[in-house]
Amino acid sequence: MASAFKTALPVILGYIPIGLACGILESASGLSLGMCLLLSAVFYSGAGQFMLANLFAAGTPAASIILSIVAVSSRQALYSACIAPFLWGVGRLKAFLFSATVTDESFGIFFGDMASHGLGTGPAPAASAQGGDAEGEGQTDGGTDAAEPAAGGLDVSEGLAANLMCLVAWTVSNVVGALLGSVLTIPVALSSFAMTAIFVHMLARQPASRDAAVVAIVSAAGVLVCKFVGLTGPAIVVGALAGVAAGVIARGAHG
């Protein structure tokens, strides 16, 4: 539990100001406190919640709101595929709860170092997935799960605990923001950059190689191109898929 908290702390500290800002925006856009609570505790997506509040305040039709948020949320499928090998042998409920609470930031923390250690392709990727910024070794919890491979130094039980800590921090911050409303003033650009810094950190910690450089450059360029042509919603997933495709081609080109 202590290692889970230590790992989750940077995300929690970032979630508090952004969660407050999100709650303030949701409240200002006309969402009730109950709606804010449901969104933050169940939907649990900062990007999606900011988008919902902004689009609703702008009078956007419900169908357009849904399609925009679905497009923005599609990147989660990439993270889900990436964590799959680490859920081998983990009980269904725990695997569901863990995968359902992975966000951009928690993915960054728990799985950021996977590429540097290689992904498992079978039932026991733990041996190839040790390391990362989080301290500790992969463990089993002694429960009913057959095995709990480690990701970024945490096992799935610890990862789930950390995810839930982040979820609680996000939800409480949202609700407090919605309650206090305009009484609070949050420097959103500054607090948002704390989250950006997490992504920059995880990117910088990836092993430097020609393939990684190709993947990173094409992904970044893909996002920018999407934005230039107006595809803001799916920009992240389209850019990342373009980067992965470029990486596969680059690997094929030099064997």
Add this chain to the structure above:
Amino acid sequence: MGWGEFVVIFGCIVAAILAFRCVPAFALRSRELSAGTGELLGLIPVAAFAALVSNDLLSPQMFDAGVAQGLVPILAAVVVALVARRFRSLVASALAGVVAYAILALVL
């Protein structure tokens, strides 16, 4: 927003995000992955982080408020990257990034 409209939107986006978050993991978790699939999945973290960073830092309107203002997050990101490579601490990186961003926003 009334509860009726909210329930429709909420139900759709929750179903979608749960599907995105869980279906690939459950579809792949009990399978023996080929080496090619493993390699493919191994590229995702770099691609995802680069895409997330790009999404946060780059946009067609990034220099609308002036070149200096547009450079603030990029220069702060460079500071974060240097701290990340040197100290390997996520907390140090986040802290350095926020401090650098605040200072650069004041100076530039």
